[in-house]
Amino acid sequence: MRIPVPATPPAPPRPRALFAMGRRHRDALFPPAAVERLTRHVDLDPQLVVEDFDRIPGPASVELLITSWGCPPLDAAALARMPALKAVxxxxxxxxxxxxEACWERGLRVSTAAAANAVPVAEYTLAAVLFANKRVLEIADRYREHRTALDWSAHFPGFGNHRRTIGVVGASLVGRRVLELLRPFDFDVLVSDPHLDPADALALGARLTGLDELLAQCDVVSLHAPALPETHHLLDARRLALLxxxxxxxxxARGSLVDTAALTAEARSGRLHAVLDVTEPxxxxxxxxxxxxxxxxxxxHIAGSLGNELLRITDSALDEVERYCAGREFAHPVSRAALAVSA
Known part of the structure; x- marks a missing residue:
């Protein structure tokens, strides 16, 4: 007698997903291998890239948006066209x-690849710190001009990276990554962040100080605070003078953290040095x-992910899509409260 084999239950339908970003960003972030991995988990037209939510074919069934730079605002009108949308x-x-705000009112789940994007920014920052203390830019400029060996210690007395004091303003994702990268060096590290307590700062390898105290004590100060009304021109003429x-x-971080006119005056005088990847304007x-x-x-503005560094962001986003499709929580969720005080 033949024993009947139980029928394999049909696989659950894959959620419908949609790219919402600038076309060139989709092309850079999602090469064929990434698209192949993505379409194992979601129902997605890889060639459909939405830059305007008023022009979505079949919007009612979209459950998951995969967004990046160039995504239009997800306002109430856009959400009304996507009643099935659950996650970004x-x-x-x-x-x-x-x-x-309409996204939070809908109860959407939101994930970000900010942690992945923090990696190259922190690496750029570490290079800037090491080069600044070694006076690499100025020495290279003199070397180019004179084209001969000079007594660099006489020209730049005390230059070098031993026992320098480094200040990190903002224990953001990037700020924390910078603090991690600074650990192996012979630096004294200070951090200033109104949302940090001394024990947390110590765990990050730094001593918590007020901003004015940090500015007055440091050889290099690196900014990693968000652009908020209260951080506009955080470093104004008075605070720059403390350096x-x-x-x-x-x-x-953001150009608006620094009063450009005040910094220009300090730099023109030769009193301060600066490494600026962002400016205002x-x-x-x-x-x-x-x-x-x-x-x-x-x-x-090259410190963030560019070139092959974009693939780190791609991997992070694909991991999050897989978590969503498996019914798991995001590894890098964004909350309404956290967004209010972040970049």
């Missing part, structure tokens, strides 16, 4: 540009002195 997986850092002569300011006017000053390194 952001393949980039900040979600402030598109996640609105030691010859100190270096590193800004990979961005881009600076063509006649800004900051482009040409030998004590300023100005880069065009």
């Amino acid at each position: 997986v952001h393949a980039a850092g900040s979600v402030k540009h598109h996640v609105t 030691r002569d010859g100190a270096t300011l590193v800004n990979t 961005e881009v600076l006017p063509a006649d800004s002195p900051l482009y040409a000053l030998p004590n300023v390194l100005l880069t065009p």
